[in-house]
Amino acid sequence: MRNSDNSAGVRSLLKTVPLLMLVVACGHFNRIGISVAGAEWIIRNVLKATGLYWRARRNAERILVKRNDMRFKTLPPLFEGFTILHISDLHVDMNEVAMNRLIELVGSMQYDVCVLTGDYRGRTFGPFQPALDGVARVGTHLKQPIYAVLGNHDTIQMVPGLEAMGIRMLLNECEPIVRGNATIYLAGIDDAHFYRVDNIEKAASSIPHEAFSILLSHTPEIYRQAAHAGFDLLLSGHTHGGQICLPGSIPLTLGSVLPRRFGAGAWSYHNMAGYTSAGVGSSIVPVRINCLPEITLHRLRRAQEGGSSVGTVAQSQPEKETRE
Numbered sequence: 316m317r318n319s320d321n322s323a324g325v326r327s328l329l330k331t332v333p334l335l336m337l338v339v340a341c342g343h344f345n346r347i348g349i350s351v352a353g354a355e356w357i358i359r360n361v362l363k364a365t366g367l368y369w370r371a372r373r374n375a376e377r378i379l380v381k382r383n384d385m386r387f388k389t390l391p392p393l394f395e396g397f398t399i400l401h402i403s404d405l406h407v408d409m410n411e412v413a414m415n416r417l418i419e420l421v422g423s424m425q426y427d428v429c430v431l432t433g434d435y436r437g438r439t440f441g442p443f444q445p446a447l448d449g450v451a452r453v454g455t456h457l458k459q460p461i462y463a464v465l466g467n468h469d470t471i472q473m474v475p476g477l478e479a480m481g482i483r484m485l486l487n488e489c490e491p492i493v494r495g496n497a498t499i500y501l502a503g504i505d506d507a508h509f510y511r512v513d514n515i516e517k518a519a520s521s522i523p524h525e526a527f528s529i530l531l532s533h534t535p536e537i538y539r540q541a542a543h544a545g546f547d548l549l550l551s552g553h554t555h556g557g558q559i560c561l562p563g564s565i566p567l568t569l570g571s572v573l574p575r576r577f578g579a580g581a582w583s584y585h586n587m588a589g590y591t592s593a594g595v596g597s598s599i600v601p602v603r604i605n606c607l608p609e610i611t612l613h614r615l616r617r618a619q620e621g622g623s624s625v626g627t628v629a630q631s632q633p634e635k636e637t638r639e
């Protein structure tokens with residue numbers, strides 16, 4: 316009896332140790348002094364040791380197209396059906412096969428504006444030209460206008476190159492979007508996660524009090540400030556939905572100071588609707604488990620008379636769900 320207990324304990328330990336190593340490598344490596352190369356080694360080898368590596372590599376190329384309808388009382392009637400293609404966390408120089416798949420997917424899509432919510436570069440340091448070259452390759456398949464913000468993997472030195480591609484970078488700024496005699500406002504803030512150069516007040520300063528407004532932020536961690544500033548919708552990424560998750564898409568870590576319910580997909584906070592993209596790319600190692608990459612088509616709808624003024628009915632629907 317005692318021997319059987321012992322062997323069960325050893326088996327449990329053998330399963331737990333790799334899991335703990337993955338948790339450390341995925342979310343906390345920089346806090347406890349493990350280098351990126353060290354985290355990369357741990358993730359790659361733990362996945363290989365557990366036989367999950369090649370499946371996880373294939374998953375990183377299986378991009379879902381999610382559809383997210385949201386209703387707002389404050390949306391001008393002329394903007395009924397306004398559609399936003401949301402692409403986040405390209406990490407474009409990490410996985411060429413995934414970027415080729417992305418190009419195939421976006422070519423035939425219909426949308427009114429495209430937004431990119433940061434993290435174009437694979438690493439947080441080093442050369443950025445390969446990332447710019449990759450964004451340029453994807454960007455030629457996207458329809459204008461394209462609006463974007465920077466993420467914690469990006470440097471401000473990338474901005475001229477991105478703007479030269481026709482991408483309007485929103486660095487604590489706001490742009491009006493006009494249809495007929497109606498206007499909505501699209502604002503964007505600089506990275507609030509690592510560089511902490513976000514300024515929501517500045518980005519919102521030119522938005523009329525009652526106007527419908529959207530905020531782009533790489534990280535959703537600023538959800539309280541965004542709601543307080545009066546934004547109707549916050550679009551973000553950064554979390555990768557966990558990237559390596561337990562069954563049921565339960566993330567080992569979100570790499571953020573954030574309630575779990577804001578970690579991926581549609582959510583709401585007070586009078587603001589929000590969406591956190593799981594991202595189309597992958598960081599550290601191009602692998603995903605129980606958390607497929609995504610791009611998202613958000614469609615803005617008018618709330619029916621008597622309906623909620625908040626976009627709380629948002630529910631993402633994958634165009635083609637694939638099971639892992």
Ligand SMILES: [Fe+2]
Pocket residue numbers: 404406434466468553554555594598
């Ligand atoms: Fe990212």
